[in-house]
Amino acid sequence: MERTLIADLKNNIGKEVRIRGRVDTVRDQGKIAFMIVRDRTGYVQCVAWIGNSEEILNKVKSTTLESIVDITGTVKEAKQVAAGYELEILGINVDSVSASPLPIVIEEEHSDNVSALDMRLDYRWIDLRSKKNNLMMSVATSMTAGLRDFCLRNDFKEIQAPRIISAASESGANVFEVKYFDRKAYLAQSPQFHKQMAMAADLERVFNVGPVFRAEKSFTTRHLTEYTSFDVEMAYIDSYKEVCHFEQEMIKSMLKDVKEKYGEDIKNVFGVEVIVPDGDFPYLTMKEAKEKLASKGVPSKEEGDFSPEEERAICEITKEETGCEFLFVIDYPYKNRAFYHMRNNENKDLALGYDLFWKGVEITTGAQREHRYEILKENAKERGLSEESLKDYLEYFKYGCPPHGGFAIGTERLLMKLLELNSVLETTYLPNTPNRLGKLINKN
RNA sequence: GGAGUGGUAGCUCAAUUGGUUAGAGCAUCUCACUGUCACUGAGAAGGUUGCGGGUUCGAGUCCCGUCCAUUCCGCCA
Numbered sequence: 367m368e369r370t371l372i373a374d375l376k377n378n379i380g381k382e383v384r385i386r387g388r389v390d391t392v393r394d395q396g397k398i399a400f401m402i403v404r405d406r407t408g409y410v411q412c413v414a415w416i417g418n419s420e421e422i423l424n425k426v427k428s429t430t431l432e433s434i435v436d437i438t439g440t441v442k443e444a445k446q447v448a449a450g451y452e453l454e455i456l457g458i459n460v461d462s463v464s465a466s467p468l469p470i471v472i473e474e475e476h477s478d479n480v481s482a483l484d485m486r487l488d489y490r491w492i493d494l495r496s497k498k499n500n501l502m503m504s505v506a507t508s509m510t511a512g513l514r515d516f517c518l519r520n521d522f523k524e525i526q527a528p529r530i531i532s533a534a535s536e537s538g539a540n541v542f543e544v545k546y547f548d549r550k551a552y553l554a555q556s557p558q559f560h561k562q563m564a565m566a567a568d569l570e571r572v573f574n575v576g577p578v579f580r581a582e583k584s585f586t587t588r589h590l591t592e593y594t595s596f597d598v599e600m601a602y603i604d605s606y607k608e609v610c611h612f613e614q615e616m617i618k619s620m621l622k623d624v625k626e627k628y629g630e631d632i633k634n635v636f637g638v639e640v641i642v643p644d645g646d647f648p649y650l651t652m653k654e655a656k657e658k659l660a661s662k663g664v665p666s667k668e669e670g671d672f673s674p675e676e677e678r679a680i681c682e683i684t685k686e687e688t689g690c691e692f693l694f695v696i697d698y699p700y701k702n703r704a705f706y707h708m709r710n711n712e713n714k715d716l717a718l719g720y721d722l723f724w725k726g727v728e729i730t731t732g733a734q735r736e737h738r739y740e741i742l743k744e745n746a747k748e749r750g751l752s753e754e755s756l757k758d759y760l761e762y763f764k765y766g767c768p769p770h771g772g773f774a775i776g777t778e779r780l781l782m783k784l785l786e787l788n789s790v791l792e793t794t795y796l797p798n799t800p801n802r803l804g805k806l807i808n809k810n
Numbered sequence: 811g812g813a814g815u816g817g818u819a820g821c822u823c824a825a826u827u828g829g830u831u832a833g834a835g836c837a838u839c840u841c842a843c844u845g846u847c848a849c850u851g852a853g854a855a856g857g858u859u860g861c862g863g864g865u866u867c868g869a870g871u872c873c874c875g876u877c878c879a880u881u882c883c884g885c886c887a
Contacts (some may be wrong), residue, residue, distance in 0.1 A: 431837090471836075480881075
């Protein structure tokens with residue numbers, strides 16, 4: 367018999383079906399027993415009693431929680447059950463027995479017995495079984511699909527920039543070195559140089575979704591050594607504001623998709639209202655933002671950048687003033703930005719770039735890039751970067767390259783903010799951090 | 811890399827100023843129960859208090875070292 371998904375049982379009342387799934391709960395009542403089974407589509411109560419088959423009843427009673435079962439039975443109306451129907455078991459086979467007790471508690475609504483995060487990550491495959499995490503993975507999928515769809519609808523091409531590269535793409539200090547046959551190579555910190563190569567290759571509009579690697583010993587709730595970067599680059603722009611606008615529309619479109627599909631579930635499970643903003647996200651220059659922060663008495667550590675405290679505060683202020691959860695901050699000092707950002711022609715000390723903040727956290731850095739070969743070389747030189755180390759990159763601009771700009775979003779951070787979770791460790795399938803590689807390291 | 815907090819049963823947490831047999835809830839196991847639905851009731855088992863050293867008549871508790879976790883900062887997406 368073919369498997370019927372649990373969500374389809376309601377359309378099979380009176381029929382004999384086969385379900386496959388995991389044992390969620392067993393309630394042993396002596397001569398009658400209930401087994402709640404779940405699959406990816408939902409939960410169903412299965413019932414066995416002594417009058418039918420003592421053998422089946424005993425099997426139901428003795429099956430450990432979280433075992434994998436294969437059950438045939440009749441779907442029967444049952445007014446006592448919330449769902450209105452249940453499955454009367456005719457046959458049960460245990461495909462895989464789960465040891466018990468489990469090393470962690472699977473998070474559920476009615477229990478505040480939630481295992482510590484690092485324990486949950488050690489047993490991530492069990493942790494992910496929770497209703498909450500299952501929904502999170504669905505939302506993550508929908509979120510990335512929403513961003514991707516928007517790019518595709520706008521005539522973008524998808525590229526896969528190499529993850530193993532011969533020279534560091536950003537500063538060079540925080541790269542992972544790997545052995546590449548008899549020479550050194552590096553894990554890409556960003557697809558930045560290669561998506562710019564696509565501009566010189568006349569692909570005009572590209573996006574790249576994939577892992578990037580940062581050898582930074584950051585111990586925060588928003589940093590990973592490996593994370594997924596959703597990168598976008600677009601040519602023939604007149605201003606970085608076009609990049610901002612594109613990103614804004616992309617995020618709005620994604621939020622709309624996610625809300626349509628999972629808005630209700632997100633509200634029920636995470637207690638978060640997904641808000642699709644109307645109109646444009648507000649802009650503040652760095653100077654304006656600093657003035658607002660000063661007027662609220664928020665201490666400023668550095669002139670051209672925010673501390674995390676300032677990020678949280680400026681988002682709150684913006685939310686109060688405009689009602690918008692998002693904020694573009696522009697006019698950063700060029701010295702605080704990457705060398706490839708274009709400088710403002712009217713004020714060489716400013717970069718033509720932006721950061722996008724959402725609910726108190728930076729989710730994006732974007733900019734118009736410097737596409738003029740000679741100026742780019744000068745800017746690199748001014749930073750003390752050797753022309754030799756950037757040779758391959760600089761060549762992309764030597765044979766003609768259109769004006770362009772782009773941005774990158776850390777998807778783990780985006781999901782963290784979307785579901786208002788506390789840490790990117792929670793929103794990553796299997797997070798790598800300085801002290802955690804795969805399951806665990808450095809532990810006794 | 812810096813600062814703070816923590817590590818006690820499978821999990822989540824208690825344990826008074828340093829005091830005698832380290833407790834509870836959940837999970838597990840046994841028994842009872844033919845309609846449970848966070849099942850219920852009775853019982854059982856479960857501990858080198860992260861590790862190493864020290865102070866003390868006595869250490870889960872105080873001190874030193876160490877490992878791990880976590881939060882914040884720095885760095886960033």
